[in-house]
Amino acid sequence: DTGVSQNPRHKITKRGQNVTFRCDPISEHNRLYWYRQTLGQGPEFLTYFQNEAQLEKSRLLSDRFSAERPKGSFSTLEIQRTEQGDSAMYLCASSLAETGGEKLFFGSGTQLSVL
Amino acid sequence: AQSVTQLDSQVPVFEEAPVELRCNYSSSVSVYLFWYVQYPNQGLQLLLKYLSGSTLVKGINGFEAEFNKSQTSFHLRKPSVHISDTAEYFCAVISGYSTLTFGKGTMLLVSP
Numbered sequence: 001d002t003g004v005s006q007n008p009r010h011k012i013t014k015r016g017q018n019v020t021f022r023c024d025p026i027s028e029h030n031r032l033y034w035y036r037q038t039l040g041q042g043p044e045f046l047t048y049f050q051n052e053a054q055l056e057k058s059r060l061l062s063d064r065f066s067a068e069r070p071k072g073s074f075s076t077l078e079i080q081r082t083e084q085g086d087s088a089m090y091l092c093a094s095s096l097a098e099t100g101g102e103k104l105f106f107g108s109g110t111q112l113s114v115l
Numbered sequence: 116a117q118s119v120t121q122l123d124s125q126v127p128v129f130e131e132a133p134v135e136l137r138c139n140y141s142s143s144v145s146v147y148l149f150w151y152v153q154y155p156n157q158g159l160q161l162l163l164k165y166l167s168g169s170t171l172v173k174g175i176n177g178f179e180a181e182f183n184k185s186q187t188s189f190h191l192r193k194p195s196v197h198i199s200d201t202a203e204y205f206c207a208v209i210s211g212y213s214t215l216t217f218g219k220g221t222m223l224l225v226s227p
Contacts, residue, residue, distance in 0.1 A: 042205050042217030102147050102209050106159040
């Protein structure tokens with residue numbers, strides 16, 4: 001068990017560019033979550049998958065945000081046409097639905113800075 | 116809808132003193148409650164959770180929390196803090212078929 005891995009740790013981009021983040025969950029976990037955390041706030045839920053199915057995406061912040069988990073393993077979060085307001089820490093977490101699914105293990109996050 | 120309120124954004128305390136971090140929640144259905152800790156430059160780590168049963172829950176690093184349904188609270192306590200407990204602490208709730216909702220966090224600052 002190597003934990004939840006997120007890449008890159010830091011991303012600096014110019015406004016208007018697209019960015020993609022990757023999350024590798026704990027290998028036996030079938031649920032994967034994306035959260036966003038801004039300074040002084042708690043993590044804010046964005047979307048989650050069970051296996052490859054995206055079960056909740058209404059909380060994605062705009063249609064510029066999209067996530068995929070094509071083979072039910074790793075996931076990517078893409079932000080198109082980035083804006084300065086997208087600057088935040090993007091957190092990924094995973095859990096095992098069969099044991100209740102409520103114990104989330106978090107990665108260290110990807111810090112996005114939009115200039 | 117569910118929500119979590121952490122009234123204290125910062126709690127300063129001296130080493131070896133007791134501490135209580137407050138958390139109140141709102142939900143129309145039964146809940147699962149959690150405390151997570153985030154050390155500087157690290158990911159969120161689960162401290163403890165309440166799912167059912169005994170309302171007093173013990174977690175890692177000497178922390179405990181008590182679920183109080185009538186007051187809709189889940190306050191976190193430690194009888195004697197260490198410098199290494201300096202971190203941000205998040206209360207979180209799941210109810211019904213919802214996903215984990217976090218409070219804004221409380222920064223615990225332990226000084227010698």
